[in-house]
Amino acid sequence: MKLEFAVAQLSFVDGSWQDAPDNIAIFQESSLFGDGVARGSLYVVTEVAGEVEGRDHLARELIETVRREYAASRGSIAHALADAVRAANDFFYNINANLPPEARRIAGITAAVLRDNELFSAQAGPGLACLMRGNELRRYPDMSPWYLADDAAVADWLASRDFQTPGAVPIGIRRNYMPDLFHAWLNPGDLIVLSTRFLVHLLSNEELKDTLADRHPDEIVKSLEELAGASDLSVIVLSASGEITPPDAQAAETPFAPFAPPLPSEEEYLDVPWSPSARQIVAEPLAPTLPAIVDVEPVSTIDEVEPVEPELSEAELAHQRELEELARQRELARKQEQEEQARERRAKIQSGVLRVGAGVTGGLAQAFGRINGAAIGNLADRTIAGLFRTIAKATVFLIRAVVPGEPKEESRRESSPVRSTAWQLASIVFPILLIVFGVFTWVTYRADQQRLQVQAINQLIDDANKTLATAKQLAGSDRNRARDMGQNALNLAQQARTKSNNDPRASKVFYDAQDFLDSLNGILVLFMQPPFLTLTEAQSNATRVVTHYPDVFVFDRGTQIIYRYTISDTNTGAVPTSNPILKTGEKVGERTVGPLMDMMWLDSNRLLALDRNGVFWKYDPGRSVWEFKTVTESGAWQRVNIATSYAGNLYLLDATNKQILKYVPVGDWWTSPVTFFNPGVSPDLTTVVDVTIDGDVWMLRSTGSILKCSVARCTDQPIAEIDAPLSKPVSLFTSPTLAGLYIADGGNQRIVQMDKATGKFSRQFKPRGQDRDAFKTLKAFTVDDKRFYFVNGNQASFANIPQ
Secondary structure (H helix, E strand, C coil), X not given: CCCEEEEEEXXXXXXXXXXXXXXEEEXXXXXXXXXXXXXXXXXXXXXXXXXXXXXXXXXXXXXXXXXXXXXXXXXXXXXXXXXXXHHHHXXXXXXXXXXXXXXXXXXXXXXXXXXXXXXXXXXXXXXXEEEEECCEXXXXXXXXXXXXXXXXXXXXXXHHCCCXXXXXXXXXXXXXXXXXXXXXXXXXXXXXXXXXXHHHHHCCHHXXXXXXXXXXXXXXXXXXXXXXXXXXEEEEEEEEECXXXXXXXXXXXXXXXXXXXXXXXXXXXXXXXXXXXXCXXXXXXXXXXXXXXXXXXXXXXXXXXCCCCCCCCHHHHHHHHHHHHHHHHHHHHHHHHHHHHHHHHHHHHHHHHHHHHHHHHHHHHHHHHHCCHHHHHHHXXXXXXXXXXXXXXXXXXXXXXXXXXXXXXXXXXXXXXXXXXXXXXXXXXXHHHHHHHHHHHHHHHHHHHHHHHHHHHHHHHHHHHHHHHHHHHHCCCCHHHXXXXXXXHHHHXXXXXXXXXXCHHHHHHHHHHHHHHHHXXXXXXXXXXXXXXXXXXXXXXXXXXXXXXCEEEEEECCCCEEEEEEECCCCCCEXXXXXXXXXXXXXXCCEECCCEEEEEEECCCEEEEEECCCEEEEEECCCCEEEEEXXXXXXXXHHCCCEEEECCEEEEEECCCCEEEEEEEECCEEEEEEECCCCXXXXXXCCEEEEEECCCEEEEECCCCEEEECCCCEEECCCECCCCCCCCEEEEECCCCCCEEEEEECCCCEEEEEECCCCEEEEEXXXXXXXXXXXXXXXXXXXXXXXXXXXXXXXXXXXXXXX
């Protein structure tokens, strides 16, 4: 039985609804594993305590670490989920270890995998999962100190380190970590809820059952939204549906074996502050255990810890790390030199053996090739036959001399050809044996070379991982040294990739090192969603993307088509909506669509497309209806390729005449244009590739310069303090509500943000290492409150903006 799941999500953070939440994520099976072995869909809810600044980034990193580790996993799903959570804890622990105690944070992770009709859940720190079947409700874990409403009691419990299960330990304070794991078989009609811990404070057991009973996830989320008010609550709700058939008897009745590897007896906890939240708890005890729900019970005890050894000072730690790293580098260099010398010696010996073998084989082959086998056989036959005849005659003579009587005449025997054939076979077999020996020697040599190659790759990957781990530990105290170590890790990983292009371990550490260096250098990493549009026509050339959430519109200038997509409810993709919505040559009403030049979004919540034949095409997304209006003066439209809108006005770039044509609305449409620039203002617009307006007119040139214009003048606007100049920029965007100007810098494969007030560089964005090719051929770009939208090559995609 394979179930289908409906899903809905809710996230209130700091009292506001999150359209693209940073602390919850849903990863469908196809996006995790592609065409590989099916290992289920992944659902993650995180809860990061502490100051608002940096919290969302940490939540995203936790989720991405869980996703990356689980997607790369093999074998048992329970083990893989535990490993993914452990990796997230390692990341968080390393950050805390390099911060002063008062700046450290804790976090909770609730992660679940749904595969067919099985639920695997991992709980680490605050948070919970609920399973409702009929009128029975069960929480995972059943009881936890995290459910306490008294924050002072929670703080005292944390300080006591009295953790009853491994998963009760919050993320980020213990190096060796193991979450609590649970498992259940699902039936149609079951409801699964993954939530932050506030859900326990918000609803009692009976109230939660009433909220969940006989409702679709969308309805449940709506009810929770009303109940939560301005409180922080993040929830993923899933409901199972499908054919109601009895599960396999063994699966339904056999408990899943408990899983929780033993933890070390000595463990160090970091000191982390706990911030109370003054929220009353109203939770009641849970209903009795469901007999039909089978779960993995967590380990009930945890080993006692011993006091922490006194810490060294920062200077002593830095000096100790420097000495350890220097010794490690020297030992690594020595080992590499020894291995290289050994490889050279083996290569020389094997090469010499092969050369000698080849020379001997060639000489013998040449010598045997000149041998006349028949002549040798005949000569040997005559010699042996003559010898035997002499011996025979002497014997006969002696016999005749002794024996009386007259001897009889005997006929002469002919020689046999067997000896001649034997010599011929020997001349053939011996060279073949030598050739076989040479081939065997060569195969052995190649196998040895491959073994040494594998050893060298493994050593490089191991060294790269260790160097990167050291760099991450130094990031909080010595950024310059951390940067050097990160670059060393990147170089080692690149050497491993050069030796083996297809080794995923080398690629992973290379991308991790690249992302670490980006983060250290102030580059914000973008996690790209899968492309939602792929253009397959040879002449396709998408040059404009326009968004008004949840709609995204893409204009393919090459095929003269406009597409419409809608962002999915999970914010992980987009789905087509009646595509294409407009195409040159097709009739809309009584009018045939002419050549399209550009499109834009209007303040009246309409999409506007411009037809070179002098036609305005206006689209109402709510009704999916096009309207059109012709313009009387459209001669200049043949020269226009770029257009935009602002405050209801239209602006068309006439580069030939060094002017912008401004159309002021009359009612719902536009009539004749006026020129934007005053007389005497004639900027060079020949290399302008894009324009955006927020009151000022900003124009981007293909040379990398930016023009800031008003009706009276145009001035170059350099980006101050930028690390590298723009190269082959393709698009820019701003609005009156944005403090920054965003530029798609195609040559440097990044998005640059400039402060409009100061003209200074603010920050830059790049795809994470493994998605770096997502900006390889940037063509179009736009921004909304939460996301970047791109056209790269022939694909359109988006990414959430890091905060």
